Ligand SMILES: Nc1ncnc2c1ncn2[C@@H]1O[C@H](COP(=O)(O)OP(=O)(O)OP(=O)(O)O)[C@@H](O)[C@H]1O
């Protein structure tokens with residue numbers, strides 16, 4: 001069983017990690033979390049991103065937003081790089097989310113097959 | 122419609138977040154003896170005018186800018202209608218909103234509870250300034266979780282640091298499973 005004492009230890013570890021962080025993150029990931037996104041499975045996508053980002057310590061922040069306006073293509077994940085360039089990934093599931101994390105956030109390669117451009121074509 | 126109760130909770134608490142709530146109370150009661158499932162979400166957000174409360178469950182009412190329909194409350198009300206239940210929406214401008222359902226637990230259309238711990242950490246992740254109290258009563262056992270208590274232990278570390286969130290998720294899963302298996 002997890003105990004609250006354990007949380008105190010984790011707090012101290014996290015404090016040290018935060019001190020070591022240098023400047024801005026390379027990427028900002030945004031997940032659509034309105035009714036349309038939630039019904040389509042946005043919650044497991046967000047949870048998969050959190051788990052993967054924590055484990056591999058990628059340089060990214062994760063945020064949630066409301067309806068992005070493409071409800072039939074939910075779950076939607078947007079990735080912004082440091083220069084503000086946006087990549088929109090559509091119809092994402094937890095497996096695809098992990099792949100995007102490893103390829104795009106980890107190595108800087110856009111996963112073309114899941115982008116809105118490729119799917120709509 | 123949503124596949125499980127945890128998804129409804131996420132969706133309705135998101136309404137509270139959009140209404141700029143700072144405190145959100147989620148209360149889930151499952152009582153198999155009286156065969157009821159009750160869920161309420163209340164917030165101290167901006168609330169709604171009386172005439173809007175009347176329209177809020179109409180799918181064609183929304184204050185969203187990206188589309189012309191709002192489905193969250195309509196879905197929740199439909200769930201109550203389907204499962205021998207009642208839907209209540211109370212709101213006061215400037216004070217807050219409470220939405221609840223009381224449905225028959227064994228009804229064929231009553232969805233499973235689903236992944237409550239994922240829902241809760243998704244909500245906590247969205248905004249570390251919002252506090253949640255989650256009360257879950259299952260038959261005669263009860264579990265309560267309050268983000269204020271967690272925050273009081275974290276000093277200046279944010280509750281939505283990813284590894285803290287993952288810890289909370291596991292903590293919640295353990296307690297919730299225990300509660301549902303009736304071991305407490
Ligand atoms: N907790 C709340 N506090 C204040 N206003 C609310 C609250 N919940 C709902 N509303 C109002 O009622 C409207 C309808 O809500 P509903 O959840 O049905 O749709 P939505 O949130 O607009 O869109 P969707 O849920 O489909 O993403 C909202 O746009 C908002 O104006």
Ligand SMILES: [Mg+2]
Nearest residue numbers: 035136193194
């Ligand atoms: Mg809504």
